[in-house]
Amino acid sequence: MYDYVIVGSGLFCVVFAHEMKKAGRKCLVLERRTHVGGNVYCEEKEGIRIHRYGAHIFHTSNKKVWNYVNQFVEF
Numbered sequence: 001m002y003d004y005v006i007v008g009s010g011l012f013c014v015v016f017a018h019e020m021k022k023a024g025r026k027c028l029v030l031e032r033r034t035h036v037g038g039n040v041y042c043e044e045k046e047g048i049r050i051h052r053y054g055a056h057i058f059h060t061s062n063k064k065v066w067n068y069v070n071q072f073v074e075f
């Protein structure tokens, strides 16, 4: 039994699923691609991480947002 069925695993859905899990909710994430991450998915080639769907940049002047994303990956 799930609290949420989440269709897609792009940025929005994975953040939502992550936050709901922290709040004690059970989520089922359905994804039609063979990987999670949606359009920001990266694959590693010869030790280099490459955006499969095109280059992305990240910028923010909001400290709360900066701290949030840095819990997942080092920029």
Ligand SMILES: Cc1cc2nc3c(=O)[nH]c(=O)nc-3n(C[C@H](O)[C@H](O)[C@H](O)COP(=O)(O)OP(=O)(O)OC[C@H]3O[C@@H](n4cnc5c(N)ncnc54)[C@H](O)[C@@H]3O)c2cc1C
Binding pocket: 007, 008, 009, 010, 011, 012, 013, 030, 031, 032, 033, 036, 037, 038, 039, 040, 053, 054, 055, 056, 057, 058
């Ligand atoms: C080339 C490129 C460059 C970009 N550069 C930037 C950038 O520099 N900065 C920035 O902020 N944004 C950028 N964006 C936009 C950014 O990628 C998106 O805003 C963000 O990744 C969208 O996340 P999302 O979760 O809304 O959707 P998506 O990443 O599109 O994820 C949706 C997911 O849902 C899945 N899905 C959809 N329908 C179904 C279904 N019926 N059943 C199962 N799964 C389904 C899809 O397969 C996909 O994995 C860029 C986008 C592209 C394509």
